[in-house]
Amino acid sequence: MMSWSDKLAGRMPETLAREIDQYQQQIELKKQGKVDDKLFQEARLRRGSYGQRYDNGQRHDGIAQRDLPFQRKELRKGPETLWDAPGMQRIKLTFGGFTPEQMEVHADIAEEYSDAIVHITTRQDTQLHYVHIEDTPDLMRRLATVGITSREACGNSVRNVTACPKAGCCGGEVFDVSPYAIACARFLMGHRDAQDFGRKFKVAFSGCPDQGCAYTGFHDLGFVAATRPGPEGTLRRGFAVYVGGGLGPVPYQASLLAEFVPEDEIFPVSQAICRIYGRHGEKKNRGRARIKFLVAAWGIEKFRAEVEAERRKIPQDDAWTSWLDDVPAWSEQPSRPGAALAADAGDAAFRDWRATNVKPQKHNGYVIATVKLPLGDITSWQLRQLADISRKFNNGHCRTTVEQNIVMRWVSEGDLPELYRELQRVGLAASGANTIEDVVSCPGTDTCKLGIASSRGLAATLSEIMKQRAASLDPAVRALRIHTSGCFNSCSQHQIADLGFYGVSRKVDNATVPHFRVVLGARRDHNAREFGQTFGPVPSKRVPEFIDRLTEQFLAERQGDESFPDYIQRIGKKGVKPLLDELGQVPPRSIDRTLYSDWRDPREFNISDIGIGECAGAVVSTTEFDLQAAEQMHYEAQVHLDEGDFRKADDTAYAAMVLAAKGLVYHENQDVPIQPDTIVAEFRVRYHDSGRFHDPKAPTKFAEYLFRRHDDRDRTYSVEAARRVLEETQHFVEAAYSCYARITERPANAATETAPAATENA
Amino acid sequence: MSSHQTGELHKIGVKWPAREQAPLDLLDLIPIYHRWISEAALPDLLIDVAEYTHVPHGPGVLIIAFEGNYAYDETGGERGVVYYSKQPLAGDLAQRLAAVARKSLLAGQRFEQDAALGGKVGLAGDRLEVFSNDRLAGPNDAVGWALLEPAVTALATRLFGAGKFRVERASPDPRERLTAIVHVDRPETIDTLLSRLA
Numbered sequence: 027m028m029s030w031s032d033k034l035a036g037r038m039p040e041t042l043a044r045e046i047d048q049y050q051q052q053i054e055l056k057k058q059g060k061v062d063d064k065l066f067q068e069a070r071l072r073r074g075s076y077g078q079r080y081d082n083g084q085r086h087d088g089i090a091q092r093d094l095p096f097q098r099k100e101l102r103k104g105p106e107t108l109w110d111a112p113g114m115q116r117i118k119l120t121f122g123g124f125t126p127e128q129m130e131v132h133a134d135i136a137e138e139y140s141d142a143i144v145h146i147t148t149r150q151d152t153q154l155h156y157v158h159i160e161d162t163p164d165l166m167r168r169l170a171t172v173g174i175t176s177r178e179a180c181g182n183s184v185r186n187v188t189a190c191p192k193a194g195c196c197g198g199e200v201f202d203v204s205p206y207a208i209a210c211a212r213f214l215m216g217h218r219d220a221q222d223f224g225r226k227f228k229v230a231f232s233g234c235p236d237q238g239c240a241y242t243g244f245h246d247l248g249f250v251a252a253t254r255p256g257p258e259g260t261l262r263r264g265f266a267v268y269v270g271g272g273l274g275p276v277p278y279q280a281s282l283l284a285e286f287v288p289e290d291e292i293f294p295v296s297q298a299i300c301r302i303y304g305r306h307g308e309k310k311n312r313g314r315a316r317i318k319f320l321v322a323a324w325g326i327e328k329f330r331a332e333v334e335a336e337r338r339k340i341p342q343d344d345a346w347t348s349w350l351d352d353v354p355a356w357s358e359q360p361s362r363p364g365a366a367l368a369a370d371a372g373d374a375a376f377r378d379w380r381a382t383n384v385k386p387q388k389h390n391g392y393v394i395a396t397v398k399l400p401l402g403d404i405t406s407w408q409l410r411q412l413a414d415i416s417r418k419f420n421n422g423h424c425r426t427t428v429e430q431n432i433v434m435r436w437v438s439e440g441d442l443p444e445l446y447r448e449l450q451r452v453g454l455a456a457s458g459a460n461t462i463e464d465v466v467s468c469p470g471t472d473t474c475k476l477g478i479a480s481s482r483g484l485a486a487t488l489s490e491i492m493k494q495r496a497a498s499l500d501p502a503v504r505a506l507r508i509h510t511s512g513c514f515n516s517c518s519q520h521q522i523a524d525l526g527f528y529g530v531s532r533k534v535d536n537a538t539v540p541h542f543r544v545v546l547g548a549r550r551d552h553n554a555r556e557f558g559q560t561f562g563p564v565p566s567k568r569v570p571e572f573i574d575r576l577t578e579q580f581l582a583e584r585q586g587d588e589s590f591p592d593y594i595q596r597i598g599k600k601g602v603k604p605l606l607d608e609l610g611q612v613p614p615r616s617i618d619r620t621l622y623s624d625w626r627d628p629r630e631f632n633i634s635d636i637g638i639g640e641c642a643g644a645v646v647s648t649t650e651f652d653l654q655a656a657e658q659m660h661y662e663a664q665v666h667l668d669e670g671d672f673r674k675a676d677d678t679a680y681a682a683m684v685l686a687a688k689g690l691v692y693h694e695n696q697d698v699p700i701q702p703d704t705i706v707a708e709f710r711v712r713y714h715d716s717g718r719f720h721d722p723k724a725p726t727k728f729a730e731y732l733f734r735r736h737d738d739r740d741r742t743y744s745v746e747a748a749r750r751v752l753e754e755t756q757h758f759v760e761a762a763y764s765c766y767a768r769i770t771e772r773p774a775n776a777a778t779e780t781a782p783a784a785t786e787n788a
Numbered sequence: 789m790s791s792h793q794t795g796e797l798h799k800i801g802v803k804w805p806a807r808e809q810a811p812l813d814l815l816d817l818i819p820i821y822h823r824w825i826s827e828a829a830l831p832d833l834l835i836d837v838a839e840y841t842h843v844p845h846g847p848g849v850l851i852i853a854f855e856g857n858y859a860y861d862e863t864g865g866e867r868g869v870v871y872y873s874k875q876p877l878a879g880d881l882a883q884r885l886a887a888v889a890r891k892s893l894l895a896g897q898r899f900e901q902d903a904a905l906g907g908k909v910g911l912a913g914d915r916l917e918v919f920s921n922d923r924l925a926g927p928n929d930a931v932g933w934a935l936l937e938p939a940v941t942a943l944a945t946r947l948f949g950a951g952k953f954r955v956e957r958a959s960p961d962p963r964e965r966l967t968a969i970v971h972v973d974r975p976e977t978i979d980t981l982l983s984r985l986a
């Protein structure tokens with residue numbers, strides 16, 4: 027019987043195909059009990075396969091916590107995660123680029139492995155929910171055929187590289203950052219200096235310093251396009267580089283690392299930053315492991331000095347500049363000639379849609395149209411239809427946005443009425459993009475293990491209310507943005523909303539009541555120059571009333587054209603407190619039960635379904651990954667031998683030993699060249715000659731297995747020899763594991779150290 | 789074992805178009821589904837409720853189960869009771885189809901009988917859709933149709949009797965799921981249909 031692997035052979039980039047095969051082998055090894063839970067968890071997270079609510083096999087039904095009777099409870103995909111529990115698959119779309127072919131594959135895999143819904147995230151990724159782990163390799167293969175990888179979509183790695191969705195089309199940009207974002211994503215993905223982080227690492231590219239599109243202000247690493255005079259009147263391209271921004275429970279503004287880094291220097295500088303973060307970033311206390319804490323603790327001057335010093339040490343790499351030749355060739359072509367819109371085009375609904383969803387583009391006759399997606403969701407059928415529409419109207423140039431929508435660039439303005447009709451036909455012509463109706467929400471308690479309150483339930487309710495009122499809303503109110511997060515971890519980016527909310531709980535009348543804490547008055551311009559201020563909590567069910575009352579108050583009290591953020595700043599906490607105090611009074615259950623359950627969830631509210639988040643993943647060192655990969659190669663070697671290819675088996679087993687040795691060598695020095703001769707020589711000095719490789723109590727000297735096979739230049743291959751080297755490899759890899767455990771073991775008295783502070787996610 | 793490993797068609801689904809006596813607000817299903825989960829009212833290991841009433845012509849409101857998903861679905865602009873499998877099933881294709889049809893009928897029975905729905909929702913009974921949810925093992929092409937059609941005919945014969953129905957392919961668009969529509973001469977009650985699948 028044909029498998030997806032057979033069917034798609036030759037249609038996937040070779041490296042991706044191989045990586046996915048290895049991932050599938052890891053799944054098989056895990057099922058056989060040959061991979062540690064923690065290691066497998068981080069390995070699948072780095073493939074974007076994430077845990078989901080209730081995957082510990084427990085669910086509260088509003089009365090009591092119940093066991094979900096999964097049969098294979100002993101089989102796990104992480105320390106706390108049952109194998110059979112469906113999970114979430116995150117898929118990276120670099121800068122949000124979403125071609126018609128990619129849409130079609132998304133549509134298919136969402137139908138077959140998920141629930142026929144594709145969800146757009148606030149980092150321009152997509153997510154599928156309720157996916158079984160054993161379906162993930164095929165899902166990844168199908169994505170690979172259209173140039174998509176989910177590698178490093180989760181886990182302690184460089185996440186999706188985002189950029190302004192208008193890049194290349196925006197009249198205010200310094201230059202198009204798209205090719206830079208792609209090159210950066212390629213350079214950092216799997217880079218050896220970006221594998222040893224204590225937490226995730228988010229990168230964004232902005233085309234200008236003034237607007238609020240890419241929000242480099244809250245990214246771990248942000249690039250803002252800039253130019254400097256070059257020779258003979260030319261302009262030299264580069265970037266202002268920002269570092270150490272982040273949201274989460276306590277948001278940090280990124281600090282300016284360098285005003286101008288020339289384009290040919292951005293990768294070595296990024297590499298140096300990654301090295302410093304990997305080396306000095308916190309690893310034990312997950313709540314303080316993001317780079318923002320390191321930058322804050324050191325101060326930007328010290329951080330800058332360390333980065334500069336590290337930059338000077340990094341060996342030259344052609345990959346720093348080889349991509350630059352492709353930059354001038356980067357361009358997008360429209361499918362239709364640009365044309366003006368007829369003055370009398372469309373009806374009132376069209377005009378409303380055009381007013382909110384269509385923005386100018388710098389190219390004459392073209393505009394950018396936003397497809398507004400409710401809660402960031404689109405069905406498989408709609409996605410196929412959108413693929414066709416995009417082929418017809420804008421040559422497939424679509425991008426996802428951090429507001430969880432899709433923008434269609436390069437639409438001829440004259441085509442807008444026809445485009446609107448086509449979008450209407452497939453239920454994608456909702457107006458109100460980027461207004462108060464277009465509520466941004468994280469998954470919250472619907473699927474997230476850390477969710478406290480129902481951010482999606484609230485967002486759906488608010489969207490409906492605002493949509494009904496849109497026509498009568500004052501423009502100053504309609505322009506406001508609402509973001510809702512299920513907890514303080516800020517996945518909806520509530521700190522950049524005008525009206526932001528994040529889920530908390532309060533004990534009342536011996537019960538737990540869902541609330542949302544209010545975050546008000548952010549300034550999104552200048553890449554999110556000012557985060558909103560946090561105010562007190564409002565019972566979840568009273569958030570709509572809170573919004574009504576506060577916006578009425580704003581309209582009644584604003585001075586002249588005063589903006590909402592200015593108003594909030596002027597009235598301060600004192601000005602909002604009376605409203606919060608009034609709405610914060612929760613009557614006992616006997617009087618009003620409605621406040622004791624959440625939006626669109628009738629169960630009596632409780633927080634016992636909160637699980638252990640996987641966002642932080644587990645800290646797994648590059649050495650552990652190398653050792654695991656070595657083990658896997660040993661397994662592959664066995665397969666080759668079983669298939670009669672003893673030569674390949676022999677060579678693969680040897681490569682596994684070298685990889686295990688490399689893992690140990692790199693534990694001490696990541697700059698050692700990767701060639702087997704160097705690795706083996708370094709291993710000999712560092713581990714063999716020093717006596718550290720061998721268990722003092724073990725009589726056998728396993729390092730000899732590696733040296734013997736490495737020195738056997740004129741090897742005579744045979745089944746027997748392959749069998750022997752396979753045996754030896756197994757012992758060598760085991761010994762490498764033991765060695766690593768010994769050298770990283772903490773002294774016995776370390777157990778009495780103070781436990782690290784609870785993480786922010788706890 | 790996942791179906792990709794067998795290369796056979798296991799990801800299959802059945803939709804029974806619904807007949808609503810009065811318009812149903814899909815949000816009303818949420819508390820009902822939560823209760824069904826507590827009561828283990830349907831055959832699978834029921835995990836959670838997923839609600840997509842905000843997307844037009846979408847999957848509606850679902851119960852996510854380990855073995856598959858149950859939904860009151862709006863795909864194609866028509867509401868209906870759906871079950872589709874996400875895990876390997878036992879038996880040959882006809883037996884697998886019968887198992888999926890049975891689960892969809894049990895869900896339909898719940899819709900008809902649940903007091904909270906007050907008899908608002910029933911199955912139209914004049915039609916059902918059987919679909920392959922696997923583009924590898926059951927693609928929407930002549931090969932896939934040659935595989936699915938006899939199994940659907942066998943299922944329909946069991947449910948309605950030989951010659952009392954007509955099977956047609958829904959859409960030749962290879963991107964859409966391979967779907968067979970069974971037009972039924974005379975609707976039967978859910979109890980009758982279930983008894984024929986017993």
Ligand code: SF4
Binds near residue numbers: 475477514517
């Ligand atoms: S903000 Fe909290 S609830 Fe929402 S997705 Fe992030 S961790 Fe989950």
